[in-house]
Amino acid sequence: VMRLTKPTLFTNIPVTCEERDLPGNLFNQLMKDDPSTVKGAETLMLGEMLTLPQNFGNIFLGETFSSYISVHNDSNQVVKDILVKADLQTSSQRLNLSASSAAVAELKPDCCIDDVIHHEVKEIGTHILVCAVSYTTQTGEKMYFRKFFKFQVLKPLDVKTKFYNAETDEVFLEAQIQNITTSPMFMEKVSLEPSMMYNVAELNTVDTAGESESTFGARTYLQPMDTRQYLYCLKPKQEFAEKAGVIKGVTVIGKLDIVWKTNLGERGRLQTSQLQRMAPGYGDVRLSLETIPDTVNLEEPFDITCKITNCSERTMDLVLEMCNTNSIHWCGVSGRQLGKLHPSSSLHLALTLLSSVQGLQSVSGLRLTDTFLKRTYEYDDIAQVCVVSSEVKQS
Amino acid sequence: SNAKDAKSTSDEDDSRDIGQQKIQEEILFHEETIDLGGDEFESEGNETVSEESNNFVDKLNEQMMESVIISDSPNNSEDDTGELGCLQEIVDQMEAKDSQKTQAEVDKEEFLSNESETEHEETPKDISEIGTDDQTSLKEESIQEAVKEEPKLRNNVPVETKPNNIDESKPEDQILSPSTTTPSTEAEPIPVCTIFSQANSASTQPQLFLPDGFEPQMVKSPSFSSVIETPVKSNPQVVQPSPSLSKFFGDTVNTNTLASDFFDSFTTSNFISVSNPNASSSVPEQMSSLSNGGGGSSSNPTFPMQNGRSEAGGPPSSLEITQSPKPFSQIQAVFAGSDDPFATALNMSELDRRNDAWIPSEETRNVLISVATQQYSAVFIDKENLTMPGLKFDNIQGDAVKDLMLRFLGEQAAVKRQVLNANSVEQSFVGLKQLISSKNWKAAVDLCGRLLTAHGQGYKKSGLPASHTTDSLQLWFVRLALLVKLNLFQNAEMEFEPFGNLDQPDLYYEYYPNVYPGRKGSMVPFSMRILHAELPQYLGNPQESLDRLHSMKIICAKILENLEQGLAEDGSMTNITQENRQASVQLWRSRLGRVMYSMANCLLMMKDYVLAVDAYHTVIKYYPQQEPQLLSGIGRIFLQIGDIKTAEKYFQDVEKVTHKLDGLQTQIMVLMNRAFLHLGQNNFAEAHRFFTEILRIDSSNAVANNNAAVCLLYLGKLKDSLRQLEGMVQQDPKHYLHESVLFNLTTMYELESSRSMQKKQALLEAVAVKEGDSFNTQCLKLG
Secondary structure, eight states, X not given: OEEOOOOEEEEOOOOOXXXXXXXXXXXXXXXXXXXXXXXXXXXXXXXXXXXXOOSOOOEETTBEEEEEEEEEOOSSSOEEXXXXXXXXXXXXXXXXXXXXXXXXXXXXXXXXXXEEEEEEOOOOEEEXXXXXXXXXXXXXXXXXXXXXXXXXXXXXXXXXXXXXXXXXXXEEEEEEEEEOSSSOEEEEEEEEEEOTTEEEEEOOXXXXXXXXXXXXTTOOEEOTTXXXXXXXEEEEOHHHHHSTTTSOSEEEEEEEEEEXXXXXXEEEEEEBOOEEEEOOOOOSEEEEEEEOOSEEETTOOEEEEEEEEEOSSSOEEEEEEEOOOXXXXXXXXXXXXXXXXXXXXXXXXXXXXXXSSOEEEEEOOEEEEETTTTEEEEEOOOEEEEEEOHHHHHO | OHHHHHHHHHHHHXXXXXXXXXXXXXXXXXXXXXXXXXXXXXXXXXXXXXXXXXXXXXXXXXXOOEEEOBOSSGGGOOOHHHHHHHHHHXXXXXXXXXXXXXXXXXXXHHHHHHHHHXXXXXXXXXXXXXXXXXXXXXXXXXXXXXXXXXXXXXXXXXXXXXXXXXXXXXXXXXXXXXXXXXXXXXXXXXXXXXXXXXXTHHHHGGGTTGGGTOHHHHSOOHHHHHHHHHHHHHSOOOOOOOSOTHHHHTTOOOTTOOHHHHXXXXXXXXXXXXXXXXXXXXXXXXXXXGTOSTTOOTTOOOOGGGGGGGSOOSOSXXXXXXOOOOOOTTOOOOOOOOHHHHHHHHHHHHHHHHHHOOOOOHHHHHHHHHHHHTOSSOOOOOGGGSOOOOBOSOOOOOOHHHHHHHHHTHHHHHHHOOOOOTTTSOSSHHXXXXXXXXXXXXXXXXXXXXXXXXXXXXXXXTTSOOOOOHHHHHHHHHHHHHHHHTTOHHHHHHHHGGGTTSOOGGGBGGGOTTTSTTOOSBSSOHHHHHHHHHHHHHTTOHHHHHHHHHHHHHHHHHHHHHHHTTXXXXXXXXXXXXXXXXHHHHHHXXXXXXXXXXXXXXXXXXXXXXXXXXXXXXXXXXXXXGHHHHHHHHHXXXXXXXXXXXXXXXXXXXXXXXXXXXXXXXXXXXXXXXXXXXXXXXXXXXXXXXXXXXXXXXXXXHHHHHHHHHHHHHTTOHHHHHHXXXXXXXXXXXXXXXXXXXXXXXXXXXXHOTTHHHHHHHHHHHHHHXXXXXXXXXGGOOO
């Protein structure tokens, strides 16, 4: 049995000299005669000669374990009815990896039965390859032997995530993927498979002149212990966004699908478990902005629309107060009744205000009071508007 | 895993000893029984993680990076008890009676593993105990195997334990910061480079000599140096100047050429020897104190080295006095001569200047200027600024092939093994070349050592004042280059050490105004500088290599700049004809290219692929004729990383570049690249087809032959693969007994049958007939 990792390329150590040096062209000639050098460019270290794997190496979760199983008749007798069985015992299950389960009728001396098995490794920890061979000797005696080959499956990646909640219902996911193997890793694909509630946009390319360019530049691979940061933007689908109560508490966002390649295209693939996120706590009453102008004129009233959602489990009776700040002046009556608001329902509210100060101003000073519980909720820094003098805007 | 593989590909060179043990075992998958200990640990870890996923909730608002469980099938976690039951079953089954009887391999490993099986029998209930039992028996095994395996084991430990570490530290991860995982970074073996890794060089270095079994030679045999150095002094030899360099650079088959010829050809400037063949000026440095420089005649060209060790005796003390840095005032340069040789001489000096040019550091330059201005009075130089080299170890002669033959094939077979050694060839450059080209590099190193001893730079001479000649430096270069070729990097480094940064004043011709009147530049061959710069990377210090290469690059660029500005190479105002300037620019451009080549290779070893690829692109500018090969090489780099798409792009570029050219070579290159691309796509059948295609147009292509055989193995055709490789080795053993081919062959023999030993021994016999003492026996895996 031999594990078939990808072969490696032979490297040679170039030692050159110049014509005037003592050995003349001897060293160069030696390199030319060496079959492992690249003809015409002998100084190039990386040759073309393939060499077979020299040790078992490491195997990582998500990679494919390939192994050559060869049963060779070392004796000088013909044996019959050979049955070769290869099983992989993991900590949780036992898998049969043999390509065929049919017995081979006979095996002549110095002949062999070959099989190459493949298995995508799905568990971390100890794996044992169990090879069992049964056969019948010429005398009709039934023989049976087993061999065990143990190996450890290691974790190749370390994945960490972080969520950002935007003012809108968008969620930004930052995912750090670290290569914890000992070899460089080419990341072929890192994608987020969103759960049914979300649409996803990948933010890992930059559009320049119509061509999308990876934010990671020319460095397409991860060195051992390197970490890469991926960014995704998740938007709730329309039907879920409207139902205010749905996206609340812990929600399933989706999972990351990672495909990588290492030496000579050795491939590995992993998925994370479902990423979960706590929806931002909005308290009992959520006030979000539906519309707001980005630029307004100085000392001129403008309108905004707010949406007030009852996130609590009880009905509320709300009173709206509007407090002026240094720059923001609310128009209209403060302290008006908004009426009863049932759980998970919302109401829209058009408000008018003006700013007396130029520049970027924060909209603040809204107070909602629930008369049932005599609890007041304060809403400051709801949004920003840019206030310009009217001349500027007209011109 | 690939790094490991790659590492050992090249590691095989310098850590053969480890390799041998390791390889045999690992390829056979470590025949042990089931290790329950490891299991427990890991599955526990898994569970904790999945439980923690519930706690994610609590930490969500903390805007911290969270660790995420990776799993293909998230529902995989199962009870410990269940799995253990399973494993127990195996243990029980393993007691099935006849397994041992039929098991083919009856080597030690297996025996040990059986032992541990019985241990299982005895304590089938207590699971944890089984785990520890097993581990101890494992440990025993490795200790019994060889102590050498230890570094390898150590290397593995951090990797194996890591998943646990991380799992355990997960809660903190969430609360603290992503950096909490860094402890594991420390545990990780430092990755050095893909293609050639020195990761554990510290541990392997002391063993460098073991593969050849030569460690005792490191200890100096007291007889050696005195034996060799005395003849130099006791025989006031006279040197015959040789008329021209070409005699020794060309492939003269003049076997009667004497060592003395070679010596003076380098020792003295051609300028002198050409113009006046009998000039007395051509005295090697040992002569200077003997004051017989003027009395030289060509009557006695015998060189004492011919007699080798036989001429012993005489106190070695007087020699030391001779090596003062004092200029050789006794020597008169003779400029007289007919017009014709004078012209040749001028031409030679043109060549000399071009080749030897180097820009010394400010400090060195000042010393050289003071030497020039006070020609006859001694210039006082700090001892630290002088180059005082000496052999650091005795001959490393010995023939690993023969040793193996003695061990496996018996004395009779071993007697047949005849290789040249330092005694069996002429004690001269001719003999040296003979040894080199017959691949008896160890003997060649030995011979270099003898010749250097004759120069007063032998064993124990390090740290004593020495004077240098073109000759001695060339000998040093050859010796050091061969050490590197033999992968004896440690030795090379030791002997390189006294040379410092190759910029000491006594390494410049200007330092010896009397021996080399008018000659300028450095005695150090450019190739030796390259060697010096490249060496640290093989010893696990590629950064130092890069530093050295960078300073070389700066000087090369400066020389080119000087040439462009109409100055001489070293920046002096010398008139140079257009033709010579052109030739010089060409030479220095190619040298600069060579430096870039080394940089690219070094970066590749450092696994800094982005920079390496950039550097190879630069090399293309200097060696445009190598563009297709270099582009293919870059493609292979990407293939190694796993970036198949970019590799394909480069291979397409190669096809574009070679489009205009035709010829066998380019055709092969294109096919080779296509085959590699298929390899990258896991399509071994297609790859095999392309390699076979190459063989159709060039049946002797070793690479294609070997690679096709490798593909066959991956396709499950072991016998076919073996047939192909065997056929290839038999067809032309001279070329195909290459270590990579033999390595593949022995690996397959091991896979094929437990009786691989016989076949390996047959290979050994084949090797014995064809290969010299530099053959790396590790690839036969006969350990």
